[in-house]
Amino acid sequence: MTSIGSIVSLSLRSLLNRRLTAALTVFGVAVSVMLILGVEKVRHDAKHSFTNTISGTDLIVGARSGSVQLLLYSVFRIGNATNNISWNSYRTIAGRKDVKWAIPISLGDSHKGFRVMGTSEGYFRHYRYGQKRMLRFEAGRPFDDVFDTVLGAEVAEELGYKLDQKIVIDHGLGKGRFSTHKDKPFRVTGILERTGTPVDRTVHVSLDGITAIHIDWKGGARVPGMAIDADATRKMDLTPRSITAFMVGLHSRLGAFRVLRDINEYRGEPLLAILPGVALQELWRLMSTAEAALRAVSILVVIGGLLGMLTMLLTSLNERRREMAILRGVGARPQHVGAMFVVEAISITGAGCGIGLLFFYVGMASLQPVIEYHLGLFMPIALPTFREWLILGMVMGAAATTGLIPASMAYRRSLADGMTVRN
Amino acid sequence: MIELGNVRFRWGSDAPLVLDIQKLNVNVGERVFLEGPSGSGKTTLLNILGGVALPEVGIVQVNGTDLTRLKSRARDAFRADHIGIIFQMFNLIPYLSPLENVKLACRFSRRRHALAASKSSNTEEEALRLLMRMQLNEAAIMHSPAFELSIGQQQRVAAARSLIGSPELIIADEPTSALDHDVRRVFIKLLFDEIADTGATLVFISHDPSLADQFDRRIKLTDINKVH
Ligand SMILES: Nc1ncnc2c1ncn2[C@@H]1O[C@H](COP(=O)(O)OP(=O)(O)OP(=O)(O)O)[C@@H](O)[C@H]1O
Ligand SMILES: [Mg+2]
Numbered sequence: 001m002t003s004i005g006s007i008v009s010l011s012l013r014s015l016l017n018r019r020l021t022a023a024l025t026v027f028g029v030a031v032s033v034m035l036i037l038g039v040e041k042v043r044h045d046a047k048h049s050f051t052n053t054i055s056g057t058d059l060i061v062g063a064r065s066g067s068v069q070l071l072l073y074s075v076f077r078i079g080n081a082t083n084n085i086s087w088n089s090y091r092t093i094a095g096r097k098d099v100k101w102a103i104p105i106s107l108g109d110s111h112k113g114f115r116v117m118g119t120s121e122g123y124f125r126h127y128r129y130g131q132k133r134m135l136r137f138e139a140g141r142p143f144d145d146v147f148d149t150v151l152g153a154e155v156a157e158e159l160g161y162k163l164d165q166k167i168v169i170d171h172g173l174g175k176g177r178f179s180t181h182k183d184k185p186f187r188v189t190g191i192l193e194r195t196g197t198p199v200d201r202t203v204h205v206s207l208d209g210i211t212a213i214h215i216d217w218k219g220g221a222r223v224p225g226m227a228i229d230a231d232a233t234r235k236m237d238l239t240p241r242s243i244t245a246f247m248v249g250l251h252s253r254l255g256a257f258r259v260l261r262d263i264n265e266y267r268g269e270p271l272l273a274i275l276p277g278v279a280l281q282e283l284w285r286l287m288s289t290a291e292a293a294l295r296a297v298s299i300l301v302v303i304g305g306l307l308g309m310l311t312m313l314l315t316s317l318n319e320r321r322r323e324m325a326i327l328r329g330v331g332a333r334p335q336h337v338g339a340m341f342v343v344e345a346i347s348i349t350g351a352g353c354g355i356g357l358l359f360f361y362v363g364m365a366s367l368q369p370v371i372e373y374h375l376g377l378f379m380p381i382a383l384p385t386f387r388e389w390l391i392l393g394m395v396m397g398a399a400a401t402t403g404l405i406p407a408s409m410a411y412r413r414s415l416a417d418g419m420t421v422r423n
Numbered sequence: 424m425i426e427l428g429n430v431r432f433r434w435g436s437d438a439p440l441v442l443d444i445q446k447l448n449v450n451v452g453e454r455v456f457l458e459g460p461s462g463s464g465k466t467t468l469l470n471i472l473g474g475v476a477l478p479e480v481g482i483v484q485v486n487g488t489d490l491t492r493l494k495s496r497a498r499d500a501f502r503a504d505h506i507g508i509i510f511q512m513f514n515l516i517p518y519l520s521p522l523e524n525v526k527l528a529c530r531f532s533r534r535r536h537a538l539a540a541s542k543s544s545n546t547e548e549e550a551l552r553l554l555m556r557m558q559l560n561e562a563a564i565m566h567s568p569a570f571e572l573s574i575g576q577q578q579r580v581a582a583a584r585s586l587i588g589s590p591e592l593i594i595a596d597e598p599t600s601a602l603d604h605d606v607r608r609v610f611i612k613l614l615f616d617e618i619a620d621t622g623a624t625l626v627f628i629s630h631d632p633s634l635a636d637q638f639d640r641r642i643k644l645t646d647i648n649k650v651h
Binding site for chain 2: 003006010013014016017322323325326327328329330331332333334336418419420
């Protein structure tokens, strides 16, 4: 066996001998590794999922409010619109010559916690996500009838819905079972393929459908004594009076700023048009401080874990003077004695990284549904990515560097003491 | 086997002189009793003979090699290959079994590994044989951690370690000071018996004059060291 092999096996035996302190130290490192992986994952996936949710849309138009707010509620279904915009405004702007397509969006109802979105059939043709990818149907087709609905992949999967199944839409966004539109059930005509965006968690119906279920409602309640059944509703004029927002595609992106200005100066009502990319940038700016703070905290936690390890190694330094003298006696070089501490640092941190990774996956598996439900943030559980390996690599590098501190002390002591052990 | 000439040593550049030895010769196969009061530099001499400490002047020939002319790496390798060392007490790495403690001496030296393996079928067998010679034959002891052994047992394990792989020089630094009188004699006898087989040279450091009569030669460090 080579000397280095001996040093590695001796270090491991020595750690095993101090298994309680070693285990606690490994645990400390594992927790810090789990934390930094978790924070980085949330950070990265949040950004990725935001960036990936919308592409190919030139403008988003809604009632005047903050641009980030408009972006969040229209595209990410986070938060709510303060105001609606009128159908007329939509028609006017959609009719402009430079506008290639416009997709109206009407939000406000839900189905078992999933948001219901009224839209036009053009949504399935023009909406793009990721790298300009179209929505595709896993099964069925777009809605056609007033009471047809198309489900996002997650909705269908989580609720176990199949084609042709009837579903009932709840009024509002609460989970209250008491106010539902149960008199007008919808039939599932299509289920979309998974996109990894909020689309997966959306129940799509036509704008007519939205109007239809509210035809005998006023404000938040059913109009007393008025009950119009589904078939009767079908024969009525279902043109909406207002919508929440709409997405716009232009013939030429060069014209975007002019259209933007025109919409923002629109006389009919106060409107706000945003460029999704610009609004995203603004969102990043808003988040950057929090992001940096989060990152700093997780780095500090890792440093804390490594300091715990350093303490353990330095404490053992005194107890092991005898061991070092014996090793010198059998021919070990001072470098070997020092190397034991680096090997120990690397082993502890290696184990910490492994267990931390395990904790991370366990944590992800248990928190993912909660995060997805409450934040609409889709975080796929996958094998460690390059970034995650990089983080682990950096932690290991930092650990080896930390190990150099007790190693150099042991080296110097070993040189000074020789084979004399003076207690 | 050992030839010291004009050796002067101090532990640090401004530390006091510990050793100033004009001449010290030990012949091959000789069993030398080296005595001296506490603090006289016995352990320091061990460090010099083992190539762990370098004198500021003088030559230190061990087995025909002048250690002062070797680089530190080569001196460490030389010690691993040619010298077996027994300390006063706490000779063993506590978390290794006695068997592993004995084999430790083969881990840093190919030469001793090869010699040990050639004597028995492998190093493990040789370690067992030596432990047996040291009258440690209970199987239970072999594999339990070293700290569970009595001090006398520990010293015998250390002796087995110093002997494995047949190094030419054995240096024992007060190996019996923690043992009671009868056990000391037995220990020394066991050591002598095995050394008689390999022909190794023994330098036995002690400040217990009553043991001196068993040795070929008795050297008082205070006689050869001009510092005291
Ligand atoms: N590693 C060391 N670093 C610095 N000084 C040392 C070291 N080892 C020994 N000394 C000093 O060298 C001198 C001689 O010590 P040494 O240990 O050689 O004596 P000794 O004869 O072995 O004594 P004892 O019988 O008590 O073991 C002492 O003054 C001691 O303080
Ligand atoms: Mg001494």
